[in-house]
Amino acid sequence: MTTSRHPVIVGVDPSPAAFGAVRWAADEAVRRGEPLHVVHALEVHGPLEEVPDQHGPAIDAAxxxxxxxxxxxxTTATWHGEPARVLIEQSRGAGLVVVGSRGSGGFHALLVGSVGVHLxxxxxxxxxxxxxxxxxAGPESPLPHREPVVxxxxxxxxxxxxxxxxFEEAAVRGVPVHAVRTWHEPEHRWGRSSDPAGLAAAAERALATDLEPWRSRYPTVAVRARVEHCPSAPGLLDAGRGALMIVVGARGRGGFPGVRxxxxxxxxLHHADAPVLVARHG
Incomplete structure (x- = not known):
């Protein structure tokens, strides 16, 4: 596929959204100094198999x-296989996988398709x-370049x-980071009251602690720390309005073991307007 240790992978199909994703992927690859690998899956059930393709979405995109x-x-590749399976396999050893939120199939009312969710x-x-x-989708539409990374x-x-x-994204783009931490009052039993001021102060201290090593590593990146008293998803979505992208971990605190x-x-993923970068370990 490529001699790079961390290529950028982009999934394509014939949809305009795929070509928009390709432009983001190419921009990411250039900023990272890595090659780009364009992958098209033919929606054929059965074993994954790479096939020759002289004409098709991957070639057109390249x-x-x-x-x-x-x-x-x-580089390009065309595969027999379901797109999510193909791209998950291709993600081994990659630095990033990029897809449009919806491809040429699926329901138009859905903001993000099954491929994006599975990935x-x-x-x-x-x-x-x-x-x-x-x-x-076209070069006449410039990619965002001044908005903050949330x-x-x-x-x-x-x-x-x-x-x-x-911080890596913000540093190479010369934009600020807006870091968001939310807090809420826990459910109480036996009539005990909460301490909202104390909870807010604790959240502010925790966020400052989390940000300190990254501020030191990236001193030129402007940082805005934002602590909100609200559920996490609405807080991020509100902060992300007009953002260059929203970065979230695949899993946060809490939840059920084994949930990916x-x-x-x-x-x-389902409600943001900006691109969403999901941070997950290999």
Whole structure:
């Protein structure tokens, strides 16, 4: 496929959204200094199998990419297999997988398709789901480049990876990071009252602690710490309005053991307008 240790993978089909995702993927590959691998799956049930393809979405996408980014190394592959299975397998050893939120199939009322959800839950690397990617299907539509990167920071392992990815993205783009932590009053028993001021102060201290090493590593990145008294998903969605992208961990604190995609991430994937970068470990 490629000699790089961490290529950017992008899944394509004949839809305009796929070409918008391709533009995001090419931009990410250039910023990372990595090659881009364009993958098309033919929706054939059965064993995964790579097949020759002289004409098709992957070839078409690669042709356009070479016009947009003539110095970028681009390879292509076409596979027999369900798209989610193919891309999950291709994600092994990759640095990032990029898809449009909806491809050429599925229900038009759904904001994010099954491929994006399955990738976010099962890929072996971070996943960028580009919502409404048809907005950037042609080079006449510039990609966002001044808006902040919004990241959820709840102290979980995946959120720590999310902070790293958010600061990396912000640093190479020269934009600020808006870090969001939410808190809520727990359910009480036996009539005991809560301490909202104490809970808010604790959340502020925890967020400051989580951000400190990344502020030190990326001193040129402007940071806004935002602590909200609300459920996590609405807080992130509100902060992410007009953002360049929203970065979330695949799983946050709490939840059931074995669940690969947390409820907050699931809601953000389904309701965000901005691209969503799901931070997950291999």
């Amino acid at each position: 042709t356009e990419i070479r016009r947009w980014q003539p110095g970028l190394q681009v 976010a839950a099962h890929a072996h690397c971070p996943v960028l789901v580009v919502h409404h990617a048809e907005r950037w 990241v959820g920071a709840d102290g979980s392992n995946d959120a720590e990876l999310g902070l790293r990815l958010a 995609l947390g409820a907050v991430t699931h809601q953000v």
